[in-house]
Amino acid sequence: MSMTIGLAGKPSAGKSTFFKAATMADVEIANYPFTTIHANKGVAYVRSTCPCMDRDKRCGNCSDGIRYIPIELIDIAGLVPDAHMGRGLGNQFLDELRQAQAIIHIIDASGGTDIEGNPVDIGDHEPLEDIDFLNREITMWMFSILKRNWERLARKIQGEGLKIERVLADQFAGAGVDEAHINCALNECKLDRGHHTKWSEEDLIMLCDTIRLMSKPMIICANKADIAPENFLKGLLELDQIVVSTSAAAELALRSAVKGRAISYEPGDGDFVIISEELSPVQKKGLESVHDLIKHLDGTGVQKCINKAVFKLLDLIVVYPVEDEGKWTDKNGRVLPDAYLMKKGSSAHDLAYKVHSDIGERFLYAVDAKTKMRLGEKHELSNGDVIKIVSTAK
């Protein structure tokens, strides 16, 4: 899978509930800290409109025009202040963030858990505090990776005249940080590259903080919105970052009801329809309260959060490669068989490489299957494009 998103946050914020709702995997959920010890990995989906909606017939790979594109989701153990120094479940859990291209920070917006995830009265803990602590933990985790070898590396860069970006990128390679991230971060921090041996510990921490921002962009999920005081939600939504209010518990209830054939609902819908005639009064009442809630919140927010992480935070588009530009099929006759998430600004040639390195290397041109226009290698792709690649590859 091309895209991995990590769910992070303090214990009991609702990470596993979000994860379970999004993946329908069977994981443990409980109202005490450190319920999750080993990270859970599963497949969640980005919701998009299927291009077959432009045609008379549905393609068979979407749910009546709603196309779900798989991504990997990781539910990480709860982090507490000073986790990077081994507190709580400690450092190794930060390591689970290595593979993540983005982070959904799950916050308990109800203020019903303290900074370590222990239950307190609703409204007792200010959720804004949780944001700074998690950012700092991730920064300090990155700093600990750098610090391990910094003195030796700094001497080596000087002694052998190595490129500093290259050396730092090597150091962070396992954490999903590349040379471009480092380069941007060095520029942003205005650190004097010629004098790297003189950089102070504060300079290095500032550098790691900037590398974090570049390489692990974050979206805030204001969870437990069903029980959160309005002023807490408002405070979070006013932040200068992407924030989505969610009720992971409500989404989980709806997905379970779909599984039990009680309702008809597509993740991300603002409403659902009861289809079973055999619901008990208690079940009906439960669904009614979810109904009122999602009217108020405009959906449960879980799908919105995943979609915003992919389309807004990471700025990706969906592109559909096909082999037959008339029928929109692959060589086996499957209509719109694949959907690729690609960085906005990607070209037809980039798509060719993504399909197969051979096809990229032997690229001739592409065809926009909607307009039948011929596209050159530099042509910038748009969201929802259906593209045939023509190459000399076999």
Ligand SMILES: Nc1nc2c(ncn2[C@@H]2O[C@H](COP(=O)(O)OP(=O)(O)OP(=O)(O)O)[C@@H](O)[C@H]2O)c(=O)[nH]1
């Ligand atoms: N009211 C409400 N409760 C929720 C929501 N999401 C999760 N909870 C509850 O919060 C508690 C903790 O949920 P978990 O999903 O286990 O939390 P976690 O973040 O995975 O916790 P750790 O694994 O300990 O780090 C459970 O009692 C959940 O039922 C929500 O949207 N609304």
Ligand SMILES: [Mg+2]
């Ligand atoms: Mg958990």
